[in-house]
Amino acid sequence: MAVYTEVTDDDLAAFLRGYDIGDAVTFKGIAEGVENSNYLLATTRARFILTLYEKRVAPADLPFFLGLMEHLAERGLSCPLPVKARDGEALKTLCGRPAALVTFLDGVSVRRPTAGHCAALGQALAELHRAGQGFSIRRPNALSVEGWRPLAEAARSRSDAVAPGLDAEIAAELDHLEAAFAALELPRGVIHADLFPNNVLFLGDRLSGLIDFYFACDDALAYDIAICLNAWCFEPDQSFNVTKGRALLAAYGAIRPLSAAEVAALPTLARGAAIRFLLTRLVDWLDTPPGALVKKLDPLEYLRKLRFHQQAEGAAAFGWTS
């Protein structure tokens, strides 16, 4: 579920008086999502998403997220556009939480992406990276390599209960990745950092929008590709689908060609992307109390992806062809 903060009809009416977007017609909580409280609002003029930012989103980061969506939308990317209130501000407070309205995007996310979906995703990711150029606010990636060991420490005494030997396996991988990442020098820019299938909308086979920019940050652009290869191109049996990887990489490269250094770095970046989601899922797995309504995501799915990358040799394992 993703309605942590209940908004009453009176709260909503008072909130909407600050906007010039018509009167509320329907208002309902959205079950999907993990981080924030989301509501679908239809007014006499249009549909919107109302988000109340919950505890994992630092209020100091909100100008980055909202400003980024505005920057990308102005450059033609199909992403939510923050709606400004009568006072010109997009960031407001509602029920004691930071809150914002953004435009609603049509489309549905796909559960089982095809190679065609992966190609559309690769193109949109490259377009996002291009459109992000020139965005003036900086946000370091708190979940890049410097952030992984603290997560592992937070799980440490308990991770072997999730899988025997997991703590030692994570520690050895972090030793490897900390050295490998330190040696990378790659083009950087704004990345989405969580562009999983649930954050990409399609109308039929056409990609209609990208959502959920609340992990976006500055990092190596190719790290975003690695996150997507992990999230889009593994099959339910945990085999990597090279056809999907090739489709994603080729479509990305047609818009923003990869440098030789980026191609060479893909296996390392994919290992990093695997441990990043392994660790955040592991901490959530261990810290979420029994009976909580939030759906817990399986950390071991990402352990299996990590093991695949440890065995893989070069970017050809992802379907890369020069």
Ligand SMILES: Nc1ncnc2c1ncn2[C@@H]1O[C@H](COP(=O)(O)OP(=O)(O)O)[C@@H](O)[C@H]1O
């Ligand atoms: N701008 C939007 N247009 C259409 N649907 C949206 C939009 N933003 C969010 N949603 C819907 O709300 C759900 C949760 O949003 P999301 O930003 O992924 O939440 P969280 O950050 O809490 O994970 C999405 O899966 C999607 O169904």
Ligand SMILES: N[C@@H](CCOP(=O)(O)O)C(=O)O
């Ligand atoms: N993509 C992450 C979880 C974050 O969920 P979202 O609803 O914010 O996209 C994972 O799979 O671990």
